[in-house]
Amino acid sequence: MALRTISAKNAAALDKDLMSAGAFSIDQLMELAGLSVSQAVFKLQPLSKGKRILVACGPGNNGGDGLVAARHLWQYGYQPTMYYPKQSKNELYQRLTKQLKDLNIPFTEDFDAALKQTDHVVDAIFGFSFSGEVREPFPKVIEALRDTKIPVLAVDAPSSWNIEGGPPESGPGKGFQPSALISLTAPKPLVKWFKGRHFIGGRFLNTEMAEKYGLDLPPYEGLDQVVEVNVEGLKL
Amino acid sequence: MALRTISAKNAAALDKDLMSAGAFSIDQLMELAGLSVSQAVFKLQPLSKGKRILVACGPGNNGGDGLVAARHLWQYGYQPTMYYPKQSKNELYQRLTKQLKDLNIPFTEDFDAALKQTDHVVDAIFGFSFSGEVREPFPKVIEALRDTKIPVLAVDAPSSWNIEGGPPESGPGKGFQPSALISLTAPKPLVKWFKGRHFIGGRFLNTEMAEKYGLDLPPYEGLDQVVEVNVEGLKL
Known part of the structure; x- marks a missing residue:
């Protein structure tokens, strides 16, 4: 039995459903x-193995997930650094950014330099709504993620x-083959080509x-908001 | 060293600060x-000790916290039942209520009957903005909570x-002396008279x-959004 996946089109429809019929707010x-x-991140990179987390955020919802993640990482004791070159004027993202600045979390414009000083990377550049071309300044960032030896956790999709x-x-x-992937709500079809550790998150599906x-309702355990699964979607 | 507390007035000001300067949304x-x-709840009442949780919600923010908690409890595998007699017309609470109805979580109007069929109670009736008189239909509910042998977790304050x-x-x-209390963001002065197990939650303070x-920034550990403390505010 293979892991059931959701297409890009259905993932967008599901998000819309959650926010209309489901009455969730973004x-x-x-x-x-x-x-x-x-x-x-906490499961992949225990605090004792290095606290520096570089979070690369794109301009859309994937980037927004990265902004929220960075705040929680700070609360756990990590030292996040943000790379967020195309900051949205969307009010929610601006608020999430302010919440990070209030924690004195640094924002950098030099991805290469930041990559040399981190223990782990979160790729929150493009998510399930990506298609087509990688626009500036992200081509070099994705090349750097492809070439680095530092572990990379991709959010929903390896960007590009x-x-x-x-x-x-x-x-x-x-x-580009990141070391880990977290699929939000459900894996996307691309997971078939993914070779690293695979997590599912977003514990709000009914x-x-x-x-x-x-x-499938993912096999979450206890209080976990995330579960690591094998190719069959079973808990590891 | 005693646990540092926040007055009702300052708790309201802090909430306001978080939502204005702090850029958080409600x-x-x-x-x-x-x-x-x-x-x-998960720490007080492991699933193996009984899954039925009666969540009593008041008309304001304390009730809203109860609505959110019930949804997560369902996700963990509990069987919540809601007592929410004074449902707010506030859009957020209506959405949180819809999210519970979509999980087929029952809403009851008979608190006494529900109390006879539960393993644990969450008292989310009144929080830090309570003062003065307990209005109908809550006096009998609070009497029942006072008299029951079933464990009660009070949210922010034992109601009344x-x-x-x-x-x-x-x-x-x-x-009325509930068996446990969770103080959100910081304990209120009433904690001095409280004799049960004490948790702090709301891991968003900077x-x-x-x-x-x-x-004090509470001594949270790992991924926990909650920490049990002693009278000095130290982790148990």
Whole structure:
């Protein structure tokens, strides 16, 4: 039995459903998604193994999840650094950014320099709504993520990967294979090509929505907002 | 060294500060507060000791925390039942209520009957903004909580207690001493009269706000959104 996945189109429809019929606000969903991301980092990179986390955020919701994750990481005792070159004018992202600045979390514009001084990277650049071309300044960032030996946790998708088709055959993301992936709500079809450790997060799905979209309720345990799974979707 | 507390007036000012200068939304804060409450329940009442949780919600923010907590409890595998007799027309509370109804969580109007069929109670009736009189239909509910042998976790304050002065000298809450209390963000002065297990939750305070209001950053560990403390505020 393979892990059931959700297409990019259905992932967008599910988000919309959660916020209309489901009555969730984006603030709520992003808080829980970002919290999941922070918990995956905690499991991948215990504080004792290095506290410096570089969080690369894109301009959309994927970046927003990274902003929330960074705040929780600070609360756990990590030292996050933000790379957020295309800051949205969206009010929610501005507030999430302010929350980080109030914690004196540094924002850098020099990704390469920051990468040399970190223990772990969170790739929150592009998520399930990505398609097409990687725009500036991200091509070099994705090349650096592809080439680094530092562990990378990708949020929802390794940035630049095609959501349905997986790794690109050309461009900066060709050969990019991050060490870990956290799929929010449900894995996307690209997971078929992914070779690292795989987590599922976003513990807010209900039975009805899972059925509607043909998904499994992930095998979360205890208080965890995240669960590591194998290729069959079973808890590791 | 005694645990540092925050007055009702300052708790209201801190909430306001978090939502203005701090740029948090009420959705975010309530999600994290309710998540803390659910984690305290998990620590007090492991699933193996009984899954039925009766959540009594008042008309304001304290009730909202209860609504969020119930959703997370369902996700952990508990069977929450809601007693929420004075449902607010506030849009946020209506959405939080819808989220519970989508999980088929029952809402009851008969508190006494529900109390006979539960393993644990969450008292989310009144919080730090309570003062004065206990209005209908809550006097009988508080009497029932006072008299029951079932464990009760009070959110922020045992309902009907005076925030600064502690247990009331008359009325339904006279002699009400719940088995556990979760103080959100920081303990209120009433904690001095409280004799049960004490948790702190709401892991979103930053150093600056803590200093401004003369508070300690609670000694959270790992991923916990909640910490059990002794009378000195040290982790148990």
